[in-house]
Each structure stands twice: as structure tokens, then as C-alpha cells.
Amino acid sequence: MPIYFSLLIFLGYVHETNPIDYVLSITGHTAIIFLIILALIPHIFFRLGVNFLAHRRSIGLYVFIYSLLHTLIYFALDYQLQWSLVLQEIKLHLYLQLGLLALVCLLPMVLTSNDYAKKILTVWWYRIHKLIYLAILFSIAHYYFLIKLDYNFLIIYTIIFLALFLLPKKNAQ
């Protein structure tokens, strides 16, 4: 849904005064929300008797798609691929460095998100997929260093993130 909505904004069907900023914000929030839902699956949903384990792969791909879109919109629309400007920005701003780190954390998980990789990596597969906690940490930090006064979402994300460590986890077999 957020993708279609973003498209409507970019095509001018929905008026947004600052469309790039707005779409960066929805894709960013969507990515982090899916990421947190993903991490919650083994911690919470199994207690509720909801078996979301089978959906982890597709949710994981949503996270990656939205994170990638978010990053590409920044590079290609906001900065129109002016790489010298982009590099300068990354050099100066911690929030950009943290955002990129979060994206880098997602990569090994995406690349090993198939059955074959899971089979040959055995225990290493689980170790690699613990990167999700690091990805959430970097995403939250990325957001923290960007916002000005409105900490509401940040507080919600952080509380859920911390709750993950208090609730025992059940892994999919």
C-alpha cells in the first residue's frame, strides 16, 4: 500500500507540498515497522497461537524492498544522483551513516533467505539472521539523529525493541 500511495503522490494525483520528504518518511516508517514485526514473530506471535513463521520470508523481503526504495529515493530523487553531494552528506551526517549500516545489515539476510542457503549454512544461518537486531538498532538510531521534536514514533519503536530482549523467543524449525 505505501508503495501505491507514494506513486500517487509522485504522479501528482495526491497533493503533497514536499513530496520527496513525505515519501522518504512513509517508506522509512514502513521499513522499520515491518522490521519490528519480523523480529516480533518468534518472540510474541507464537504465544498468541498465530503461526506467522511461514510469512517471515515475505515480510523480510518487504523490509528490504522498502529500505531499498527509501535509499534510492534519497539518492535518485532528492539528490538526483549527484554523487559528490551525496558523499559529502554522508561524510557530515551520522544519521545517514547509521541508515546505510542498517541497510548493509539486511543484505546478508536477504541473500540467504532461500531454502538452499538455510540448508547448507545450518547454525550459521541462525547466526546471520540475528543481524535483524542490529538492523533495528541502526534504524532506530538513524531515525533518532534525524528528528527534531516529534519523538512519539521513536519511543514506540524503542520500547518494542527493548521488549524483544525481555521476552523469550521460540525459533522456527
Add this chain to the structure above:
Amino acid sequence: MANKKFLASEITAEKIYHERRNFLKKLGLASATLGFSPALSFANMADVKKIPHNIKDNLTSYKDVTSYNNFYEFGLQKSSPKANAHKMKIDPWAVEISGEIEKNKTYALEDLVKLASLEERIYRLRCVEGWSMVIPWVGFSLSVLLKKLTLSSRAKYVVFETLYRPNEMEGQKSRVLDWPYIEALRIDEAMHPLTLLCFGVYGKVLPNQNGAPVRLVIPWKYGFKSIKSIVKIKFVETMPQTTWALSSPKEYGFYANVNPTVDHPRWTQATERRIGDSILAKRRKTEFLNGYADEVGYLYSGLDLKKNF
């Protein structure tokens, strides 16, 4: 004003200026007969003429100017001011002036607006968050007011305060900033002819969300310096604490001059996105003092702007 250089883009064509002047006179006349304050009657005009202009950059649309801004007294989203500002009562309105002056004075809005004839000024506005607009404000130089007052020799800074009324300004119920909002200028900055005491935008009285009924516009500083809905003006001797500088001293300084070489930890100051530009347009390079360096640069000669940001 006459001996400072102005860019062609900053001034209204003379013919238009006189048309406007006549138009405003008529409004004044109408208000006298109807018993409204001039500023308020402005809003009641059924069909306000569109004002042609001769600037290179397109004006930001009235819709964008009046629906996308920060006015945290009404909430934290860019859409909050428009959604919530109608609750603010602006009639009656008065501005109290005190501090290092011969005699304290209170101006009712209707007297304040009559101190000089209103002019249209098309200014660029650069927000510290990295976006910008081009806006046709209506008002007159703040210096007009300052010259009517007898300042003491100790008056080095002038401090402005926004209305504090949490029942009407719901953002003030949360302590995100230290209310009431305070901004300040050095006296020479305040006396500069570009510093506008503003009552209107786009030939209409200011909508509440843009800081009605009276605000400042200081085009070479980041937008947060241009304080809205002013109720108090005070002259002081030492550099005062201002709201954003108090909230985060490492991020916001007293001067807050637009400066592409002084970066902000959260947003780039090297470039800006002009509201209304296509999504395929490049960001624009931010100019030193927002492009007003020829006019105001002398105010800061000898000052290290990296330290005094």
C-alpha cells in the same frame, strides 16, 4: 533603504506598487467606515486582486505557504498549524513594548498597522530543515516602529515574544519547547530595512497559521528567527536566550544566519529543496545569507560565523 543595493528580484515593479498602494488606501477607507481594524478588514475583502510580480523565481503557491510550515504552538506536523490555528483569538490584539526605553508603550494592532503604509515584499524563505519558499509578504520595515521609540544607550538587543495561550494553542500544552516562544535580534539587525514587520501575505491579512496578526520576517536568517504572533517586544543590554538556542545550543545559535558552510547535524545546509519544484529537479545551492549578502553582509564583518552560527 535608498542607498542599499537591492536585487531586481526583491522589489515590486513601481506601477504595481502604486496600484497596491491605492488598493490598500481603499481598504483603509473601507475599514474606517465599517469599524474593523485595517488588518482585519483586509481579510473581509471579497475579491482581493492578484498581484503581478517580476521576480525570476516562481512564487510558492498560497496553498503551500499557508498549509506547510512549522508553528509548534499548534502541533508538531507541518499540517498542524493550518489544522489548529483557527482556535487562536487575534481580536483584540496588542503589542507591549518595554525594557531599555524611555517609556513603556502598548500598541493596539490597529495603531501599529497604521505606523507606515504597507508594502509588498517578495522574499525567499529558507527553513533550517533544508526546504525553501518564495513568499510575497505585506508589511513595513521594523525600523519604522523602532524609530518611534526612544531607546536607552543600553538597548543592544531586541527580544520578541509569541502569544502564550495553551487553551487556544494546543501545542503549548506539551513541553516540547520552553514556552512562550522567544526570538531576538541585535539592534542593528532589527533596524535593517529588510527586517519586516509583517501583517499579511499574498495581499491578504496573515492567516492564523502563518503568525497572525503580526510577525517578523528576516529573510537572511533561518525561518525560525521570524517569530510569529508577537505580543511583546523588549529591549535589553545582553544577548538574550532564544527558544531554539535554549532547546539545543549545539544545533541552533543566536544568529541563525543562512550559511551553506556551517552544517547542521540533522539537515544539510549546503543545498535546499524549493517547495513547488518538480521531483525531478535538482536541489538548489543554498546561498550565503540566503542571497542577501550584498544587503546585510556588512552587519557581520569581523564576526566568526562558524562560531557565531
